[in-house]
Amino acid sequence: MIRAVLALIARDLRLAGRVGGSGALSLVFFLMIVALVPFALGPDLNLLSRIGPAILWLAAVLSTLIGLDRLFQADEEDGSLDLMTAAPVPLELVVLAKVTAHWLTTGLPLALAAPLFGLLVALDGTAMGASALTLLAGTPALSFIGAVGAALTASIRRGGLILAVLVLPLMIPTLIFGVSAAQAASGGTVPFLVPLAVLGALTLIAAVVGTLAAAAALRWPE
Amino acid sequence: MRLSVDNLACRRSGRRIFSNLSFAVGPGDALAITGRNGAGKSSLLAILSGRLRADAGRIAVAEVGEASLPECLHAVGHRDGLKSALTAGENLLFAQRLLGAPRLDPRDALERLGLGHAHDLPVAYLSAGQRRRVALARLLVCARPLWLLDEPTAALDTASQAVLAELMEGHRAGGGLVIAATHQSLGLAGAAELRIEASAAAPLADVPEDWA
Numbered sequence: 001m002i003r004a005v006l007a008l009i010a011r012d013l014r015l016a017g018r019v020g021g022s023g024a025l026s027l028v029f030f031l032m033i034v035a036l037v038p039f040a041l042g043p044d045l046n047l048l049s050r051i052g053p054a055i056l057w058l059a060a061v062l063s064t065l066i067g068l069d070r071l072f073q074a075d076e077e078d079g080s081l082d083l084m085t086a087a088p089v090p091l092e093l094v095v096l097a098k099v100t101a102h103w104l105t106t107g108l109p110l111a112l113a114a115p116l117f118g119l120l121v122a123l124d125g126t127a128m129g130a131s132a133l134t135l136l137a138g139t140p141a142l143s144f145i146g147a148v149g150a151a152l153t154a155s156i157r158r159g160g161l162i163l164a165v166l167v168l169p170l171m172i173p174t175l176i177f178g179v180s181a182a183q184a185a186s187g188g189t190v191p192f193l194v195p196l197a198v199l200g201a202l203t204l205i206a207a208v209v210g211t212l213a214a215a216a217a218l219r220w221p222e
Numbered sequence: 223m224r225l226s227v228d229n230l231a232c233r234r235s236g237r238r239i240f241s242n243l244s245f246a247v248g249p250g251d252a253l254a255i256t257g258r259n260g261a262g263k264s265s266l267l268a269i270l271s272g273r274l275r276a277d278a279g280r281i282a283v284a285e286v287g288e289a290s291l292p293e294c295l296h297a298v299g300h301r302d303g304l305k306s307a308l309t310a311g312e313n314l315l316f317a318q319r320l321l322g323a324p325r326l327d328p329r330d331a332l333e334r335l336g337l338g339h340a341h342d343l344p345v346a347y348l349s350a351g352q353r354r355r356v357a358l359a360r361l362l363v364c365a366r367p368l369w370l371l372d373e374p375t376a377a378l379d380t381a382s383q384a385v386l387a388e389l390m391e392g393h394r395a396g397g398g399l400v401i402a403a404t405h406q407s408l409g410l411a412g413a414a415e416l417r418i419e420a421s422a423a424a425p426l427a428d429v430p431e432d433w434a
Binding site for chain 1: 271272273275289292293295296297299300301302303304305306307308312316317319320321322
């Protein structure tokens with residue numbers, strides 16, 4: 001059972017790195033959005049550093065959507081999903097493996113690159129660290145929430161837009177607590193750990209609900 | 223293993239595709255499912271492989287221990303389940319690790335289907351017939367008692383069709399089961415035939431073509 005899950009993760013990581021995969025794409029998209037903001041707002045460093053964590057989080061939410069529409073759709077189209085149905089593992093574990101691979105190729109690189117990209121929005125050291133930490137804790141929730149939408153739109157052609165409309169509202173709580181945790185680190189009335197703990201809780205809830213819901217949506221597409 | 227199906231009915235998008243379908247197969251048996259386009263051959267295979275819910279009826283498996291029906295079968299259909307960006311070998315190795323019960327090495331399985339040279343080629347470079355042969359090689363990399371084949375000879379040349387017939391005979395000789403939806407004779411000796419007729423509830427003209 002473990003071997004099957006590891007095989008799934010390894011395959012998705014390998015596919016992300018091959019031609020047509022979305023491996024580095026979400027990271028580049030993340031950089032694009034973060035880099036555009038200073039151009040739009042002008043060189044007001046105080047303003048930028050104040051809204052910096054929010055920009056990083058918004059960019060992370062949007063970049064998570066890259067490649068999400070193909071998460072299950074690609075497997076549904078070429079019949080790989082039928083193969084996974086026949087595997088001696090529950091569909092829930094298949095979903096868990098695929099979401100893990102998605103997070104490893106989008107969420108994790110975003111969190112790791114956040115301190116570097118924080119330079120573009122004039123974050124200080126504390127805020128950089130806090131943004132990276134909140135992204136590390138919060139991006140799995142984004143992947144799990146997105147997986148539900150991806151599973152629901154798996155058999156719809158051009159489901160990408162519907163997917164975004166479906167899942168973006170559900171990502172609002174994660175966004176709120178992610179940004180408030182990152183801002184609490186650089187001063188404010190709330191201690192840093194409170195919103196971070198809520199963010200962690202949101203990720204855990206999303207992991208359970210998202211996995212079950214996505215598997216249910218894949219199991220009976222009609 | 224033994225598989226018995228009783229009074230199976232299938233409904234898709236509110237339309238009755240077929241009903242009152244019953245058959246039973248045991249070790250070494252082969253069943254050829256025939257019927258016109260849209261009669262529900264692929265739907266029947268989808269129900270058996272667990273991808274579609276039956277509207278009514280009962281499917282029972284015996285002599286397989288704890289395993290459920292989808293865990294006992296190999297399904298090769300119109301969609302070949304191969305990733306174009308991966309090589310044939312990588313695709314088969316993935317299937318082997320995912321499905322468990324390893325039998326032949328991916329390279330040997332490809333050799334059996336005359337595709338040894340394609341082991342390190344991305345599947346995207348292969349023709350439709352070659353892709354189908356890679357998908358059929360999956361039958362050999364994992365041991366599973368029931369083979370569900372949907373139009374297995376589509377896109378295959380005559381030599382490959384002979385190889386497939388030989389593989390199916392070997393599988394049956396070892397106590398395996400073969401259920402194939404087909405329009406052509408597959409060269410299955412002693413195969414039972416199950417013809418899916420149009421259900422009385424759905425007039426011919428009302429059944430949309432090609433449910434695949």
